Amino acid sequence: MARDDSHTLRRTGSLAALTLSLAALAGCGGGEETSTTSTTPRPTSTYEDPPELQPGADGAYELRFGPSEVEIDGRRFCLRAYNGMTSGPTIRIPKGEDRKVHVNLHNDFTKSDFREIASMMGHGSRSCHDFNLTNLHGHGLHVQPNFATDDPADPCEGDGCAPEGRYFGDHVLHEVGPGESARYRWDLDEDGIHHEGTDWYHPHIHGSTAIQVMDGAAGALLIEGALDELPGIAKARERVMVMTQVPIDHENTVPLKEGEECTEDNLSVTDFLAVESLRATLINGKLRPRLTTPPGQVERWRMVYAGSPDEMGMKLHVAKDDSCSDFDKTPIETTQIARDGLTLPQFYRSDTVWVSPGYRADVMVKMPEGKQTLCLVGRRPNDLLGSVIAIVDVDPGAGEPTEVNLPAEADVAALAPPTSWTGTVDGEQMEVSCDSVETVHQKVVLLVPTPGSKPPDLSSDVALMSCDPGEHPHEVDPDAPVCICPDPNISCRKFDERRARGYRSDRVMTAGSPERWEIRAFDGHPFHIHINPFLVCPNKSNKEPNFAHWRDTMWVQAEDGPRDVIMNPRRFTGQFVLHCHKLNHEDEGMMELVEICDPGDEECLCQGTDESGACISQAGCQPDDLACQFAKTATDAYPAPPPPNPELCGP
Structure with missing residues (x-):
């Protein structure tokens, strides 16, 4: 699928404790900072956008869910993820009027892996789920929820079809077991032209969603439209930032040994409770990536927050050194033009991009005119002082900017969905x-x-382990x-x-x-x-x-x-x-x-x-x-x- 020159330009470039922490995080919306960074800087890597997945000869995007060997922070891990990578590849859908997106999901595991999950941070009721069972959810899509509308010109054929030769729609109750596949068709424009924006895809199998997304099974799903053609956006440098939080430092995470092959028998992350721990935020599977951009460059950051369960407030600070070991307190204001893949009816200008799990934010960033280093700092309830999650080098050596002007607010607002x-x-026609x-x-x-209720006693160890599903039936307890x-x-x-x-x-x-x-x-x-x-x-x-x-x-x-x-x-x-x-x-x-x-x-x-x-x-x-x-x-x-x-x- 060919794209225009402007696209090429932008692509190259405890309860009480919990309540207290959340209240403190609210200050990330613009209050005074008490410190700069709370952690010793770790090595950086070169920023890269996720690769874009191209459709095959039959027009379908192929996603393979299975054991994936990835390298993070100099260590190799074996994770449940897509196409052998963390995070998943980007699926980009060009502007159109009758777009039918075919996605074939393959579960490359060969056997089940039943493990316990538990509420109240492990101290509540337990249940047993197959961590190798999966499916697919298009987060942000307005499409048929169960099955795609029957189309005699496009029958579903082969393995993975829904009953009666149909495709699955956004069917999150369907289960794709080890060795199985599922064919999805998302008819984007069946109810009018689908809103353009930054969406994402991820597994949505009840009981195993957290462990799979925590492993990095998530990718950007970009739907293009008129917004992408506006002056100030069309030639802006686009960055696709999928933020995940693999528990690489958790006590029960086991990296691969030297020379050890990644298989379904030696997965690195199997502890459901690791989701509760403080985990580094990765951007496109990288720790503290470093990106370079020209002075004055306008950038569009498509931010997908695939982390969980913490909220995060992100601020851009001017560094005091090139490693971001220290930075100015006062953050730089940015302009948000869309939330959750939906264009805003007015600009939202703030010094904080505040996200909760599942959020997306389209952020326009105008780079400083001179050479300097910027630090993108994320603050969470269990990391209130903040950690650097990316470093931006503003450098004349990066070449000439492709865009120096932000889009006009009126142009963006004109494309927002109407709010009336x-x-x-209640049976009456009305505004x-x-x-x-x-x-x-x-x-x-x-x-x-x-x-x-009494908060859990977190002083004692909690052990979640492999389980027999027959011992955890979903029955009503009389x-x-x-x-x-x-x-x-x-x-x-x-x-x-x-x-x-x-x-x-x-x-x-x-x-x-x-x-x-x-x-x-x-x-x-x-x-x-x-x-x-x-x-x-x-x-x-x-x-x-x-x-x-x-x-x-x-x-x-x-x-x-x-x-x-x-x-x-x-x-x-x-x-x-x-x-x-x-x-x-x-x-x-x-x-x-x-x-x-x-x-x-x-x-x-x-x-x-x-x-x-x-x-x-x-x-x-x-x-x-x-x-x-x-x-x-x-x-x-x-x-x-x-x-x-x-x-x-x-x-």
Whole structure:
């Protein structure tokens, strides 16, 4: 696929402790720094963009998930990753009007590897999952959620097809076992031209997502459009920065010995709890990469935060030496033009690029006019003083800049998705916006740990090990307490327990009917929903845009109060998920199954009817499910405690 000259130009170039840490991190939005860097500088490497994956002769992109030997910080590791690399290759989709993206996923493992995961940092309930089971999620895509629309001109043939000769859509409930494959087709423009932007792909297999993404199984998915052709952007130097956090220094990570081959029998990372440790941030699989750019150069940084579970505030400082062992306190302001692959309706200028797991940020950086070194510093709750994650050498020896002017704000804003539109709300046609839709239709509460529960005792060792799946069945425990929220949970319910009880879905909406949702969190979590982005209404955040704009992932914390969003379930019906994008939380059950139904489809919308013939929502409770009934009262009352209910909880 040929690209124009402007593209070539830019391509060459404990609870209390947790709460305290998150509050401190909030200062990364512009407060005074107390120090410069907290770590001794490690060796640097030369910055490189991820290689771009090219489609094969049949037009499909081939992704191979399997044991991958990679070198990081002078050591070799054997990781679960894509195409033998960390991170994965970039998939770039040129501008178009009827784009059908074929991706063939191959699982190159030959056997299962069942291991334990556990909530509450290992001290809560345990479950058993196959770390070699996988699938594929296009994070940020608005496409069919289950199966691609049947197209007689493009039938799926060969191994890995869905039933009836169809392709999979963005189907994250499908499982691709060792030795198996799956054929995906993402029809980007089926519901109008897909928004351009910086998205990404990664595995989404429940119970094993965190370990696989932590290993670096993540890659950029770039969808091009009119934004990329604007003056100030078209000739800017583009950098694709996929940030992962492989636990290279964790006590249970085992590098390869000299001469040792990487196989599925000697993988370096097998400890689920390593996700909780402080891990260095890699950019495109490299530690502290060093990039060079001309003075005055305008750069576009496409930043994908594939780390978890920590939030991170990134700032660009002027170095006091060429190794960034020290730097000026005052950071350089940058301009954000898009969040989560969605163009912003106005510039967001800040000295901090604040990200939570799953975020993307398109950042325009105007380089200084003289020769100097800049330090990109990341600060996280367990690294408040910060660590240098990249070094920028501004050097006249790098040649002439390809662009010296930032884009015009009005030009960028004109391409942003509108923040008001005409839709059907509660059966009435109306103008939909943050100001017009006042009724809260659905409430989502992200809880871990459960309020009032005792924090885990972290003084004792926790051992997670290989496991027999037969000893960890997903069954309903009849002796489980009714009036205690499971941990972790969404709205006092866990994904696995709802599946074990046979619920079809956990939350339903009607296609074409916008709804106002209230999202709350007890401590702090990134809320993410698949398929349809949501309109974020103005809020009190000091970390990211607080004007109305579109997102698919959003940080929610108690200190900022509830977040109001407008959901707009456009066109596509079917099942997908919403979850906390701290991926270990999602693996442990902090996820819901969402279904979009056609208007009037009672089988989809209702699990039955009550005595008066009214619909009992699929999101509701079975008559004997007392824990579900308690969960509803707890969610409705939150942040207040649920009212006493002797029928559920005794006097």
